[in-house]
Amino acid sequence: MLQTASPTRSSRPRLTGMARRGTPRQESERSARQPRKIQSDTIHLVGTIGNQLLWPYATGTGVAGLRIYFEPNARLSAPTWPGGAIKWESAGYAKNNVIIDGGTNGVIECTANGTLLANHVNSCGISFISASHLTIKNLTISNIYIRVNDASNDQVDGGSAIYGSTGDGPYTDFTVQDCVIHDANIGINAPYTNGSARYSFLRNQISNINWGIGSGSASTNATMDNWLADGNNIHDFANWDAPSGYEAFHHNGIFLWGSNGTNAFRSWTISNNTFGPNFGTRATGGVYLSSYGMTGAGLIAKNVFIGSTSNGLLTVGTGTGSVVRVYNNTFVCNSTANTCINIGGSSASAMSVDVKNNISFGGAFINGNMVGSVTLTSNYNLAFGFSSGYPGVISWSTTTNGNAVSWANWQSTFGQDTNSVYNKNPLLDGNCKLQAGSPAIGAGTSLLSSYTSRSDLDLGAYAYSSVSALAAPSNAIVIATQ
Numbered sequence: 001m002l003q004t005a006s007p008t009r010s011s012r013p014r015l016t017g018m019a020r021r022g023t024p025r026q027e028s029e030r031s032a033r034q035p036r037k038i039q040s041d042t043i044h045l046v047g048t049i050g051n052q053l054l055w056p057y058a059t060g061t062g063v064a065g066l067r068i069y070f071e072p073n074a075r076l077s078a079p080t081w082p083g084g085a086i087k088w089e090s091a092g093y094a095k096n097n098v099i100i101d102g103g104t105n106g107v108i109e110c111t112a113n114g115t116l117l118a119n120h121v122n123s124c125g126i127s128f129i130s131a132s133h134l135t136i137k138n139l140t141i142s143n144i145y146i147r148v149n150d151a152s153n154d155q156v157d158g159g160s161a162i163y164g165s166t167g168d169g170p171y172t173d174f175t176v177q178d179c180v181i182h183d184a185n186i187g188i189n190a191p192y193t194n195g196s197a198r199y200s201f202l203r204n205q206i207s208n209i210n211w212g213i214g215s216g217s218a219s220t221n222a223t224m225d226n227w228l229a230d231g232n233n234i235h236d237f238a239n240w241d242a243p244s245g246y247e248a249f250h251h252n253g254i255f256l257w258g259s260n261g262t263n264a265f266r267s268w269t270i271s272n273n274t275f276g277p278n279f280g281t282r283a284t285g286g287v288y289l290s291s292y293g294m295t296g297a298g299l300i301a302k303n304v305f306i307g308s309t310s311n312g313l314l315t316v317g318t319g320t321g322s323v324v325r326v327y328n329n330t331f332v333c334n335s336t337a338n339t340c341i342n343i344g345g346s347s348a349s350a351m352s353v354d355v356k357n358n359i360s361f362g363g364a365f366i367n368g369n370m371v372g373s374v375t376l377t378s379n380y381n382l383a384f385g386f387s388s389g390y391p392g393v394i395s396w397s398t399t400t401n402g403n404a405v406s407w408a409n410w411q412s413t414f415g416q417d418t419n420s421v422y423n424k425n426p427l428l429d430g431n432c433k434l435q436a437g438s439p440a441i442g443a444g445t446s447l448l449s450s451y452t453s454r455s456d457l458d459l460g461a462y463a464y465s466s467v468s469a470l471a472a473p474s475n476a477i478v479i480a481t482q
Contacts, residue, residue, distance in 0.1 A: 042067045045074040045106070053086045065097025065133065070106025079112035080119045081144070084127030084163070096132040102139030102179070108161075114146030114183070115154040121145075122159040125184075129165050130193070135175040136162060144184035146208075149239045149280070158185035158210075158240075166193040166219065177202035185240065185249070186211045192224040192265070193217060199224070203231040210240040210249045212275075216257035217265075217293065225296075227268040229254055234273065238280030251283035251309075258293015258319065266296030272461075276307035277334075283307070285315035285342070292349060294318040301327045301451055302461045304432050308335040312342025312367060320349040327356050327447050330432045330460040333363030336387035339395075343368040343376065356380050357444035359426050359460040364391040372398040380445040382421040382459050383407075393422075419445070426460070434464040 045053075045068065053068075053076065068086070076085040085108045086100065108125040112118040125141035128134065145158030161184040162176060174190060177200070181187040187206040190199055192215060199215065206212045212234035215227060237251035253275035258265040275286030286305045289298065298318070305313035313331050316324050331340035340360040343353055355366070355378040362385035366378065386393040390402065394410045397403035405414070407422050427438040434440055440459035448455065456463040 041065075042069060044069050044071055045076070046071045047074060049074070049076050050078050052081070052083065054088070065099060068098070068100045070101065070103045070139070072104050074103070075107035075109060077107070077109050077111055080110050080121040081108070081123040081125065082121055084124040086125070087127040088129050096134075098131065098134050100126065100134075100136045100139065102137065104138075106139050108139065108141045110143045110145070113143065115148040117146060120154065120156045122157050124159045124163045125161045125181075127163045127165070131164075131171050131174065133173045134171070135177070136179065137175070137177045138179065140180040141184070142180070142182050146183045147185075147239050149241050150243055155242075160184055160186040160189040162188045162190075164190050166191050166217075171196050171199070173198045175200040175202070176204060179204045181206045181209070183208045183239075185209065186214055187234070188213045190215045191217055193219050193222045195223060197223075197225040199227045201229040201232060204233075206232065206234045207236040208239055209234075209237060210251055211255050212253045214252070214255045215265075216255070216259065216290075217263055218259045219263070222258070222263045222293070224258075224265045225267050227256070227265070229270045230272050232273045234275055234286075236278045237283055238278050241280040241282050249282055251280055252288045253286045255285075255288045255290070256294065257288075257290040258295070259291045263293025264296065265294040268294075268296070268298045269301070270303060271299065271301045272303065274304045274306070275313070276305060279307040279309050283309040284311045285309050286313045288315045288317075289324065290315075290317050292319040295321045297323045297325075299325045299327070299451060300329060301325070302454070303329045304461045305329065305331045305340070306334075306432070308333050308338040308363065310338070312339040313363075314340065315342040316351070316353055317344065318349070318351050320351065322349075322351040323354070324351065325354045325356075325450055326358060327354075327450065328358065328444070328454060328459070328461060330359045330361070330428070330462070331363075332361045332428070332432060333385075336363055336385070337391070339364045339367040339391065341366045344371040344374055349373060351375070353377070356447060357457075357459050358382070359384075359428070359440055361385050361426060361428065364395055365393050367391055367395040367402070369395075369397045369400050369402065371396060376416065378416045378420075380419050380443065380459070381417060382424065382426055382440050382443065383417075384421075384423055384425055421459075428460075431462075432460070433462045434458060434460060436464075436466065438464065440464075 123144050141161040161181040187209045234253040240249045242249045350373040352375040358381045360383045365383040390404045392404040394405040395402045396405050411418050421439050424439040426440045427435040441464045442457045444457040444459050458464050
């Protein structure tokens, strides 16, 4: 059932926002059957709704704008949602100043869509076109497509929980916060175009996906400013593993790109997130920064990466003139054949990368290829748990061929990590936090000029605290400390 109310009147849901042609009961029944074209400042979703909610004609008014609110236990539920459970009818309708609020337990779900289920349809939770001041919060979007690991006969894309189309203009001030998203190809797909700015993805729980959050553009002259992902937990990608030779799925927690030479992805911050574990076999990076259009300044800070990926847990392949700062991250790589930080690759260009105050536990600390034009500054880090053979602790090459570099050579010839901690166990607990006696405590350098939220000199995502750690979350790995 769907109800509307005006925020200037009683807060009790009433059918005051639509033109009436019959009795209130008739209008209520009609609304439940066909919830569309409603003009009101507040739309209340009540009970279980099996019809698509087409985006209202009217834009929101004032700062609060249009609000779509899920009352307790409300859900949009259907076997599939091919065009989106909530969808704009057309780019021509006004669509600014909108809040979609899941309330206490609002849900959008598919009930029979996936590899082993009755339907195999690309579906979507929320589908929208270019917007200003759009916020989606407190909502669970689930089972858009439930895929089975390595399903050789399932090449359905699967769709996105939240999908944006650039349509007739840019997005600005787009926020997704405090949502739970699981079982979809892409959790949040948020492209950009000319004039896009201020995207924020905050405290979301995203799992059983191919990509967690993706933002990119191949459009001419597309621009993005002030992109932020903070406090998200993105994990479990393996059910989107595909058979060898089927290249549609490559897993990433966050994937940012600008694939046209005239793009300008000008600023981004990725902080306080957890990526992994369970990346599966087709993951290219927990965070993957790709291609020539990423020409601005980026900060990758205080994140935890757990698992292994084919490129690197963090892969940096940005454009000419880009400056990427990698500060106070904790990398726990569960394979010594893989890499914590990968720099360069086929998109290598004249970029600068600053790596400080990080912990690398397992795998190579840094792997770089085609790095002839890369300016790297790496210092005040800790590297431990790497292999004695290739790739070792460092692999650095101006070609596509790997070139293992000893730590001594890395310091003397390359001038890197002269103040870093080498081959000492950081003593991490099951939450990737420092324990008493860790050599990472106080081993860093002050970065207050770069970001102001950490005044300590401890390495890694978490400052040391003598307070007993909380119990490890269910998806944490156990790290040996001996």
